[in-house]
Amino acid sequence: MTLTVVTWNVNSIRLRTEQLARLSAELRPDVICLQETKVTDALFPRDAMVALGYRHVAAHGMKGYNGVAVLSRLPIEAIGTPHWCGRQDCRHLVVTIAGIEIHCVYVPSGGDVPDPAANPKFAHKLQFLRELTDWYARTCDPARPLVLVGDLNVAPLESDVWSHRQLLKVVSHTPVEVEALGALAASLDWVDAVRHFVPAPQRLYTWWSYRAADWAKSDRGRRLDHVWVTPALKGRLIAARVVREARNWQPPSDHVPVAVTLAMPKTQVTSR
């Protein structure tokens, strides 16, 4: 028995139903965690997701911006929606599925100027990462089976960007963000499940700008989307995959899905 969890920043779920059908058909994921759904819960296309086989849906969205959701073939046993930085902006959804707590996170992008004194968006991003770090360290236990996925909007490694040197002052790859993400990773000794299978220095990206004339030809990507597991689950990692070809699924999100498969004790996966 296995559990495949996908994370995908869909950049509007209402424009990506066909692409989700393709993802569902090709990977047969058990759980799909979405970011940037850009829709209120009342308008969330729940019926379309159920039609794809995802009978269990948790949506946490708002009008126009942000928004996270989890689609599941297995029952969702609990739902939480933590909020950070004193805001109500729908960036974090926690569900429990098959006894595993899955955290779907959309970290603030951070704007253009990598200076928290000059750019409130960058200050928000750093504060968001710090509050998450403190919360995990304070309230969670690395011995518990947790999965953290999402668009973390930081490419931490040199091999996570097309040019380390040229992106050192570009938001997503600056040293202060990489340090903040490292602190978050240390909060529960999180294991980078994708790099577990595709170690550096092999280059790996999950996002390519819409602005490139030919995204694949220039290949100026960044690895912004991540799947982390607590040490309790490290021994159960079976596979990881970045669905690079989804960048061509029309019309595309600028992010592609990232999938991780875990081994499951037979007793934990039950009804559909």
Add this chain to the structure above:
DNA sequence: ATGGTTGCACGGCAA
């Protein structure tokens, strides 16, 4: 060095 695109919602933002 600059501008390049997309989505929401229909005018600028956010990314």
